[in-house]
Amino acid sequence: MKVLFIDLDKLEHKIINIDSQGIISLGVKVHNEYESWKKDIYDPSVPFIFGLGPFVGGKLFGVHRMVAIFKSPLTRTLHFSSIGGVGYKFMGSGIDAIVIIGYSKEPSIIFISPNNVKIEPLNYVNSYKNYKGVYAFSRYLLEKYNDFFSNYNARAVVVGEGSMYTYNGNLFSFDIFNGEFRIGSEDFSGRGGAGSSLFKGHNILGIISGGNYKYRYEKVNDFQLINKIFLEKFGKSYIEVINEKTKKYKYDPETGSGGTFGENYLLYKELLPLFGYKSIYYPKELRRKHYDNIIELFWKPFQEEVFIKSKSWFTCGDLCNVACKKVYKGKKVDYEPFHSLGPFIGNYIFEEALKLVDLVDQYGMDVIEVGHLISWLFDLIENKLLEPGEVGINDYPMFNFENFDPKNDSYKNSKIAEKIIEGLIKKNNEILSLISEKGIRVSSKILNEKYKERIKDNKFNDYVVYASFGNEGYITPNLYWGPGVVAPMYILGKYWTDYSNSFARPEDFARFSYGRAINESLVEDLGICRFYRGVYEPVLDRLYKEITGKDLDKNLYKEIAEYSIKAKAEPVLWESKRAMDLVSTMCRELNSKDWKFERYEDYVEWWKRFKESLDEYLGLKNIQ
């Protein structure tokens, strides 16, 4: 791989060829060399790595994701977060990966082209023409550096205020076509705080890159070879396999819908996590009532606009015929961000969620984490651990699952959520400032102390679901009700686990989750969009071998686990009752005979046996 090392302290850069399977493999290697495991998350000598996979520039679809590898302000170990389609433009520079170390004296933008690497000081622009936040900044860059964008067919990746003022900032990128934003082709590196890591650790506001380099391996142009690999594995052509395996994300004729938003509501029904996962405590009939309201008020407006009235579908900018970006009145709609600031916080009105998602997007923050945070604060107020005024709001949210009036209470909750989101950025309130700086896990412990006289049965951290790593690391889960989202896996908050609504003995569950983690890590390592996992996973070894001439090494997840152990951020036992209940309620929901959660020790034993099994599968301990 052609790796561009940028040292912001010395204002130097150099390009080094490094043999590496993929971008995450490279990232882990570089982090180990810099011994970042022993350093603070924002230490400028902790590298920030951003790069693409080996399959770019040819005839393969969905292989142009750019992946950030960084020490996460949330988990306190390595995390990986990717943006769709960015690699399609970034590959033009001829560089496969960028490694940033050091701290820029002034906030800056990095320009990368085949001819030059330039670091330019620049102030963030938060409002420009009729755009706000990361959209305004991207627009400003597009106009100010129009020559660079057009000469190099470039694309920008930027951070927003969420990265400047909170632990939860992400990276944002809008694709450009003919000098204009391409509607719907906007994407974020969602989880783990990649943007905060780039800005707080290195004072970098964005990277703009382009050029006319294309493929790295000539064989990605050999469509006959690609087709042959698929014909031999599936008995179907490459395009037929894509159409079959990605129909959920494009259009499913059986449901008449598509994309993650369109499909997940139809699929998960009363298993959707609602009200900060509080729904898991209630009978199916009540959850079904909520679900019916969600379909009517939340899903139908989207379905009518995006599937019935028009077909407003776009791609992320990758070479792709799935067009998973379903766009409602100019805004890309996916299940997790909309659910997160919709039903998960007690808001069943689609247009209200649209406003909130847009606001969080403008700030450049991970929407899923914000949804957990808001539902947590709502529950704390509901349970009298906090008063509204203590988090800068002047009204009580309606967060009672039994007495919720979807039409009226949604508007109220949405309005309050908006104030909290703004408070996280403005830091005009002591508790929101604390959370903005330290995240949910550390803040909850400080609040347990500060308000200890208010605590009866449940502590602050019992009202929010998160998985813990080491002493301070954590991550809130993706929005699924399944033990795998909080099980002791080394990387969580993304899909490197079994996140299905299932339950099993810990040894079996660990085996399923381990299998998913191995495959998902390899797919991301190679810069592949995970919506194509059903297409590529079955042929990954062969495809990699045929194209690069090398064997696929499957040790990546183990190397990541070893890094986490060195960083003292390996999975530790659940601290939150709701995280534990997420596991036991799924066991009960499925009437599983595999386990009985009656005493605290039953939870500890399931957790421990899961972790021991995972470590054995990984070879971190000798298998007996």
Ligand code: SF4
């Ligand atoms: S499926 Fe969606 S995210 Fe994946 S490559 Fe296609 S448009 Fe991009």
